[in-house]
Amino acid sequence: MRREYEIISVRGREIIDSRGEPTVEAEVELAGGAVGRASVPSGASTGIFEAHELRDEDALRFHGHGVLKAVGHVNGTIADIVRGMDASRQADVDRAMLAADGTENKTVLGANAILAVSLAAARAAARAMHIPFYRYLGGTMAHILPVPMMNILNGGKHASNNIDIQEFMIVPVGAHSFREALQWGSEVYHALGVLLRKRGLPTAVGDEGGFAPDLRNDEEALQMIVEAIEASGRTTDEIGLAVDAAASEWYADGQYTLPKRKQRLKTDELIGYLKELTRRFPILSIEDGLSDRDWSGWKTLTQELPIQLVGDDLFVTNTRRLRKGIGERAGNSILVKINQIGTLTETFEAIDMARDAGYTAVISHRSGETEDTSIADIAVAAGTGQIKTGAPARTERTAKYNRLLRIEEELGEAAVYAGKSVMWYRK
């Protein structure tokens, strides 16, 4: 080991996220003086198969439960294990933490504690090598800027309005650069704000920065977004739509109950509804159209709807669940959330498995975020060509978009925007 990469100290602390809830931050210091810092996001519509987010049972702090126990593990067990290790050997660092935890879902140390150190160690090593984080993770050929899926209208668990679908996103596939994509997205976001105001509807926002009005129904949300795209001077060929239904939240006893419109649907009726939406609106991608327990429904949906079908709760960034999905031809894309699995190594394993199977991968934020921008670098490093990180507004979301602007600028002529090269399942 080169001594400058040796981990000499690990420090954890509790900070707050974009919802004002406690989360974990870690700092890793190397013998050569480099320091890496990272913090961990947190979901609201969390999948039941996600790695364990360790929260204190007893102490109800802020609004939710604190993470002092997880922070204690960073400062205690994890620090003891990784001290003396080579931070540039990511897989070794991650495996040592996994071995110390010893459980399938990281229930002992907590995926939040483990991820904070996994990321901070990588950041420290990148610093020690004096190279940007995306290049450290992805190598010198990393050059693909992802298409942003920008969530401009929020519903479901992310807003207290009457909309059941959780996320309505715009996808600027026709832009020529990431910068242009982001500009188009902001213009549509503002055009939507103008439309809402004109109709006397509130422009208050949900957890991911998208507007969260009460509307007649979910279709009206899609209709208004199409109008906003056109009002901004673009066409729906240039900017498509994507939705995250987050339908696991609707599922119980083999049936779906849309909680806000109080409608009950069987699997085939929900598939019919999604097909109908896709026929009426320029939807390129649907995430969690069905529940994480409805494998047979997912198979049918995948046979019947030739667009990108992203498994979030279904796969939880976990190669075991993804392998099953690939085998059963359930979905054709994976949502990648670093805290669903808890280490960088396992995150890249999931992306590799998806790519080998011809599945696309969408790097994603959580509804509870921090100023940490690691996912922007991960998207470029892995060259997945897609990222979803909320509205082009609210600093914890724009931090990622702005990081991508800087990466694009730094790459210069070498940068390629993924708009055209991503495998889009066009109707």
Ligand SMILES: C=C(OP(=O)(O)O)C(=O)O
């Ligand atoms: C980002 C999402 O929300 P959360 O972080 O609440 O799971 C999602 O469901 O894709």
Ligand SMILES: [Mg+2]
């Ligand atoms: Mg989702």
